Amino acid sequence: MTIKPKPIIWTISGSDCSGGAGIAADIKTGHALGVEVCHLITANTVQNSQQLLSVNAVSVEILQQQATLLIDDKPPSVIKIGLVANVEQVHWLAKLLKQFKVIMPNLISVYDPVGQASVGGSFSCLSLEQLTPLLMIVDVITPNLMEAKILARVDKLAKLAEANDVEVLAKKIYQDFAINSIIIKGGHSHADDKHARDYCYHQLNQLSDEKQDNQEKLHQTISYQLNSPRLATHYSHGGGCSFASALASFLAQGYLMRDAFMLSKAFINQGLAATVPVSASQKHQYYGAFEQQAWPLNGSDRAQHFAEVVDDLSGQYQELPAFSSLDLNGEILGLYPVIDSLYWLKRLLPLGLKIIQLRVKNLTENELEQVIIAAVALAKNYGTRLFINDYWQLAIKHGAYGVHIGQEDLADADLVAIQRSGIRLGISTHGCYEFILAQQLQPSYLAIGAIFPTKTKDMTGQIQGLDNLRQVLSLRPAENAWQIPVVAIGGINLERAIDVVATGVESIAVVTAITEAEQSHGITPEQAVAAFEQIIVKG
Numbered sequence: 460m461t462i463k464p465k466p467i468i469w470t471i472s473g474s475d476c477s478g479g480a481g482i483a484a485d486i487k488t489g490h491a492l493g494v495e496v497c498h499l500i501t502a503n504t505v506q507n508s509q510q511l512l513s514v515n516a517v518s519v520e521i522l523q524q525q526a527t528l529l530i531d532d533k534p535p536s537v538i539k540i541g542l543v544a545n546v547e548q549v550h551w552l553a554k555l556l557k558q559f560k561v562i563m564p565n566l567i568s569v570y571d572p573v574g575q576a577s578v579g580g581s582f583s584c585l586s587l588e589q590l591t592p593l594l595m596i597v598d599v600i601t602p603n604l605m606e607a608k609i610l611a612r613v614d615k616l617a618k619l620a621e622a623n624d625v626e627v628l629a630k631k632i633y634q635d636f637a638i639n640s641i642i643i644k645g646g647h648s649h650a651d652d653k654h655a656r657d658y659c660y661h662q663l664n665q666l667s668d669e670k671q672d673n674q675e676k677l678h679q680t681i682s683y684q685l686n687s688p689r690l691a692t693h694y695s696h697g698g699g700c701s702f703a704s705a706l707a708s709f710l711a712q713g714y715l716m717r718d719a720f721m722l723s724k725a726f727i728n729q730g731l732a733a734t735v736p737v738s739a740s741q742k743h744q745y746y747g748a749f750e751q752q753a754w755p756l757n758g759s760d761r762a763q764h765f766a767e768v769v770d771d772l773s774g775q776y777q778e779l780p781a782f783s784s785l786d787l788n789g790e791i792l793g794l795y796p797v798i799d800s801l802y803w804l805k806r807l808l809p810l811g812l813k814i815i816q817l818r819v820k821n822l823t824e825n826e827l828e829q830v831i832i833a834a835v836a837l838a839k840n841y842g843t844r845l846f847i848n849d850y851w852q853l854a855i856k857h858g859a860y861g862v863h864i865g866q867e868d869l870a871d872a873d874l875v876a877i878q879r880s881g882i883r884l885g886i887s888t889h890g891c892y893e894f895i896l897a898q899q900l901q902p903s904y905l906a907i908g909a910i911f912p913t914k915t916k917d918m919t920g921q922i923q924g925l926d927n928l929r930q931v932l933s934l935r936p937a938e939n940a941w942q943i944p945v946v947a948i949g950g951i952n953l954e955r956a957i958d959v960v961a962t963g964v965e966s967i968a969v970v971t972a973i974t975e976a977e978q979s980h981g982i983t984p985e986q987a988v989a990a991f992e993q994i995i996v997k998g
């Protein structure tokens with residue numbers, strides 16, 4: 460087995476001598492998820508699974524010595540903060556993070572506010588005012604509902620109803636402390652006992668989530684809930700710490716905030732699910748340590764640990780029936796050329812493709828309509844499934860086989876009109892969050908990209924690699940059930956196609972590997988199509 464260098468996270472938190480929570484949970488979680496964990500202990504607590512006896516703070520001098528010694532040796536990409544024992548530690552941490560952000564502008568800090576022990580008792584008596592210097596500098600915060608109410612100063616909220624509204628709480632916290640991402644965990648305290656709903660209010664762009672040059676999105680916020688069945692287990696000691704350190708670990712591996720959140724919740728669900736049988740078999744309610752299971756989980760039950768996404772889009776289209784299928788009759792979709800003109804359409808259609816996409820970016824509305832009319836007629840002659848990129852109204856109007864829609868256009872497109880028209884729908888996704896959300900809409904196919912860096916489109920920060928491709932493929936319903944066809948796109952050429960096909964993906968979409976085959980491989984586009992088809996058939 461080849462050992463790759465691991466991302467490094469630091470956890471600055473308390474030690475739980477019973478091994479369930481705090482530093483122990485952070486180390487077990489980081490190791491399960493493949494990151495290296497440096498740990499700076501803020502307090503040595505005396506506790507077991509039943510009670511907390513004392514919290515013995517470590518001096519800031521010792522903490523500073525540890526930070527100084529580690530910073531050049533093992534610099535972190537993410538710092539996770541848990542128990543902060545006293546005011547001195549708050550000021551020390553705020554100063555440390557401020558200094559680190561100057562020398563490491565991409566450093567992310569995740570603060571899991573630890574006030575009350577789940578076994579009863581208080582870890583610290585810090586007031587909100589005392590915690591403010593730290594709150595003003597962290598990037599991500601992961602309170603539970605009770606902690607969120609304290610952070611949002613619930614007593615100052617106008618109406619009592621607002622006190623339980625996670626969106627109101629998160630906005631208030633964002634307003635007061637300018638924290639980029641606020642995740643309110645629903646694990647312990649939600650009124651609906653059948654579900655564990657975790658809520659995220661998140662400002663785009665701050666954690667390199669979207670491209671910095673996209674001015675429109677610069678200060679856009681998104682909010683959504685991740686919803687999964689509540690799991691009946693008493694093995695949850697340290698679950699909150701493990702969630703925050705999982706988030707830190709996935710962020711350190713370069714995942715976007717929404718994907719890191721989705722994966723962290725799946726990691727927690729996986730651990731809780733593993734202990735349901737042992738918990739049920741016990742006569743007395745033994746409060747066991749959260750179980751960090753190996754990751755990634757292989758096997759057919761993997762998808763069940765991933766939560767459903769609840770947001771405006773999923774709410775709006777909750778009742779929408781599935782989109783028309785690709786009528787593949789058991790065949791795989793295969794090669795999917797994406798081209799930008801009638802010239803390419805005329806050249807490639809005679810090759811007997813099952814699917815092709817017209818992706819035009821530089822024509823006027825009128826020119827475009829004429830091209831689409833001609834393209835639909837041409838594709839019908841050859842019996843090839845023609846998808847029109849972006850222009851769903853024209854695709855419906857002129858009876859194209861389908862339309863392909865990107866994430867940017869999803870909220871503005873009328874999915875009801877597309878579904879009722881009977882034309883097929885393909886949706887772009889870039890990571891497990893978008894994949895799960897789009898899968899809930901039951902489109903005709905899902906695309907995932909960019910698998911590799913590509914010069915055709917700026918996909919900075921959204922390169923998936925083969926591991927993420929495998930991961931999203933496993934998020935479809937279990938084997939034997941109907942599975943949505945998946946198309947891999949982005950930077951795929953003849954050399955890389957072999958590995959892509961080996962993941963089991965149904966289709967490979969390519970632009971330049973065909974249109975620039977002469978320049979890159981000294982072969983004609985027709986030869987490139989034949990070579991791809993051979994790889995797909997063999998795969």
Ligand SMILES: Cc1ncc(COP(=O)(O)OP(=O)(O)O)c(N)n1
Nearest residue numbers: 848863864865866887906946948968
């Ligand atoms: C098969 C396939 N996958 C992804 C895309 C990208 O679509 P989108 O996100 O809408 O970006 P643009 O292509 O419009 O730049 C695609 N076209 N086809």
Ligand SMILES: Cc1nc(C(=O)O)sc1CCOP(=O)(O)O
Nearest residue numbers: 908909913915949950969970971
């Ligand atoms: C148009 C497009 N969409 C992508 C996505 O990931 O959504 S990647 C991409 C570019 C594909 O071009 P090539 O095959 O030349 O790399």
Ligand SMILES: [Mg+2]
Nearest residue numbers: 848849864865
């Ligand atoms: Mg598009």
